[in-house]
Amino acid sequence: MADIAPRIVIDAIDVHYGAVQALFGLSLTVGDGEVVSVLGGNASGKSTTIKSVLGLVRPTKGTITLDGLRVDGQRPDAIIGRGVASVPEGRRVFPDMSVYENLLLGAYPRRREAKDLAGDLERVYEAFPRLKERRAQLAGTMSGGEQQMLALARAWLRRPSLVCIDEPSMGLSPRFVDQVYEVLHGWKAQGITILLVEQNARMALELADRAYVLQHGRVAVSGTARELASDPQVRKAYLGAA
Amino acid sequence: MELFLSQILNGLAIGQVYALIALGFSLVFGVANIINFAQGALFMLGAFIAYSAIAWFELPLVAAAAVSVVIVAILGLLLERIALRPLIGAPYIAPFLSTLAISTIIDQSAEIIWSPESQPFPAALSNTTFFIGNAYITLTDLVIFAFGAAATVALTLFISFTWTGRALRATAQDSAAAAQLGIRTEAMRQIAFGLAGALGALSGILVALYFQSVFPQMGIPFGLKGFAAALLGGLASIPGAVVGGLLLGIGETLASAYVGDSYRDAIAFTLLLLMLLVKPNGLLGSKRLDALGGAGAAAGAMPTTSLLASSSSQQTAIRAVYLPAWGFLVVGIAFATVPLVLTSTYVLQALIYGFIFALLAVSTSLVSGSVGILSIGHAAFFGVGAYAVGILARPYGLSADATLLVAIALTALVAVVAAIPLLRLTGHTAALGTLAIGQIGFLVFLNWVSVTRGPMGILNIPHPVLEILGGARFATTAQKYWLVLGFVVIGLVIAERYVSSPIGRVWRAIREDRLAAQASGLPVKRYILLAFAISGALAGLAGGLFAYVQQVVSPESFTVETSILVLTMAVLGGLGNFTGAAVSGFALAILPEFLRGFAEWRMIIYGLLLLAALRVRPQGLLGAR
Ligand SMILES: Nc1ncnc2c1ncn2[C@@H]1O[C@H](COP(=O)(O)OP(=O)(O)O)[C@@H](O)[C@H]1O
Ligand SMILES: [Mg+2]
Secondary structure, X not given: OOOOOEEEEEEEEEEEEOOEEXXXXXXXXXXOOOEEEEEEOOOOOHHXXXXXXXXXXXXXXXXXXXXXXXXXXXXXXXXXXXXXXXXXXXXXXXXXXXXXXXXXXXXXXXXXOHHHHHHHHHHHHHXXXXXXHOOOOEHHHOOHHHHHHHHXXXXXXXXXXXXXXXXXXXXXXXXXXXXXXXXXXXXXXXXXXXXXXXXXXXXXXXXXXXXXXXXXXXXXXXXXXXXXXXXXXXXXXXXXXX | OHHHHHHHHHHHHHHHHHHHHHHXXXXXXXXXXXXXXXXXXXXXXHHHHHHHHHHOOOOOHHHHHHHHHHHHHHHHHHHHHHHHHHHOOOEOOHHHHHHHHHHHHHHHHHHHHHOOOOEEOOOOOOOOEEEEOOEEEEHHHHHHHHHHHHHHHHHHHHHHHOHHHHHHHHHHHOHHHHHHOOOOHHHHHHHHHHHHHHHHHHHHHHHHHHHOEEOHHHHHHHHHHHHHHHHHXXXXXXXXXXXXXXXXXXXXXXXXXHOOHHHHHHHHHHHHHHHHHHOOOOOOOOHHHHHOOOOOOXXXXXXXXXXXXXXXXXXXXXOOOOOOHHHHHHHHHHHHOHHXXXXXXXXXXXXXXXXXXXXXXHHHHHHHHHOOOOOOOHHHHHHHHXXXXXXXXXXXXXXXXXXXXXXXXXXXXXXXXXXHHHOOOOHHHHHHHHHHHHHHHHHHHHHOHHHHOHHHOEOOOOOOEEHHHOOEEOOOHHHHHHHHHHHHHHHHHHHHXXXXXXXXXXXXHHHHOHHHHHHOOOOHHHHHXXXXXXXXXXXXXXXXXXXXXXXXXXXXXXXXXXHHHHHHXXXXXXXXXXXXXXXXXXXXXXXXXHHOOOHHHHHHHHHHHHHHHHHHOOOOOOOOO
């Protein structure tokens, strides 16, 4: 692992929501081209970890660096501006905008690259024929699975080198979960670095190179995905039935 | 029939202007989730800057309009920067009060710069009249309609097809998600305020052309109408704002043609209240208000119905400091000795006004603080009490026992009726509902000449006589001092007993979480009406005493300025904290006595005080309760 230059380094951060502390000295690294998964039960601090990287919450202690530069305390748009895309928890598509407009907004940081955009949009429509069919429809009228596809496509239009994804399988039928992971495997093959938060440990560990398991805002276990997936102790204690 | 059609055409023109004001509200509400009370002030500034550019610098109309639009757009940006940005994470009601304070400061500054009088607008469009069949429309109306419509179309295109427009809409729909796509949501907020300023200025200029006059007080009534139009259309929707504006314009023009022009505004505000009563989500029904807990529960940016809650849990709570009911009695007795040592009529007179406003501030604090329905209309209740005494005291020769009793009962009744349209509202929307009530009250005092004698007012109100004290007459200043002090202390003791009783606890529960209160089976509506009845009774008593002290009752005592003043008193004291309200009501009422010569700066000072308090101590001096 050490030979891979780290893209994200989270070093001993504390995060508070008012009086509530959500993360306690959490550290984590994501190497270039790596897929790193953050696992853990409900309220263990997974989303907070990803929000810290995206600048949506500010650590009260510790540092976060992205490609060697400090980003803790920076605004989300500055961080996104450095080649990062986000697939938020619960998809968060814009319900009263068309599918087409949602996709365009994914490319907001590249709005001056009009030429490339048209081509990329075509590629998205090729990869997701459903979205092409429904491009004029309001995003809020689509099913959860379709919205998740839209959220993924929207993030891809950022043409990111690094994607933060929060629970992409949440609330989806197994068929859609498979589709989501098919897309993510494709991204991995393209060499996109991925920080993936999941409760669905089985799917995540198949995709990930390494994983961290959180409990009560701390890293309880970490290791390669293979080690974690095969360790019966870990599976029982942290990964539930997975 | 021709008249009818002509009125409709005429209404479309002014309605298009209302639509522009409404769009200003909608944009800001959509993107920043607050109702910008200062929209009316931006509108007024737009008209006056154009006025000055023409009258002082002799610019042609179009150039003057362009200058004004640019300046006011910049002022819109500044408004966001100065009055709102520092309040992120403050209690949910703080931004609204902050724009209210700014609006007060701007309005009063305009009176100082341009004089309080109405002035003819120095540019006019031609008065050529066109006929469509037998219906007619003037060129002015046509131009106004065309400009308004063009601005609306331009805005719609901008919002629909540009990157910035898309980003604005995305921010409005889901600000956190927009931020994760790399959109600078703070910048979007600023742009929304800048656009609102530009729209406000443009609509101000069009209104100046339409009515051919400008006056510094024009902001509030037109702002309120724009808000009514926005609400009619569902508050966050652009087509809704346009439809709402046109409907309001037509409705109001028809009403003024068939009922009388002096009722034009009263009818517009009544429509607003009816709207709030029947369909608070607007005609085009925005689900957005529902998402915030339902228009019935939390309209405005508030996930809870509480005025004082905030999105940041880092707020340090301030312990409220307040007197028990008997404490007011003790303080009252202490004050009763003052005339024994001080004979200056001037000082006693100032103290009398201090007492009356202490009572009025407590009355305001009751609905605004304890129940959480911010009242910007309390001057109407105050006025009802004053007029009741003014009307009954002389011709019927009634004693003060009788007149004050009528004042109290009548005002309580009026307050209860006024509260009915507010029952399903909270937050910013409820506040604007109370503003409409206050405006209607003022317009009735001004226009119901056969009863109130209109602008002349009621003069020569006799000295009060109390039958229960064996016909004692209160003629000297010292005697009136004791009379007022006595009644005010009784009022305060009763109010404090209510708010400290289980009833007060229910009020606060309703304020904190109306849905939960409802779910636990509390008769929420009855408790709110009770609060309004008591608050109305206290305001009526204050008004009655005020009439006896002034010996004159006239509409200008009951303007929106008075309402804003008493609300400021209630906020400064700590909402729901009656000791705080009484102290700050008393202090702020006697303060101008020490600022003689600065009379016109009074409202500016109050506005600055409110602004400062929101930044430094949003919980009020003695702590909200
Ligand atoms: N906006 C918030 N305000 C207050 N507390 C929060 C907020 N978001 C998360 N928390 C708290 O922080 C902890 C971690 O939450 P989160 O990171 O969302 O967990 P996960 O994504 O693993 O379910 C939880 O205890 C949660 O209640
Ligand atoms: Mg989560």
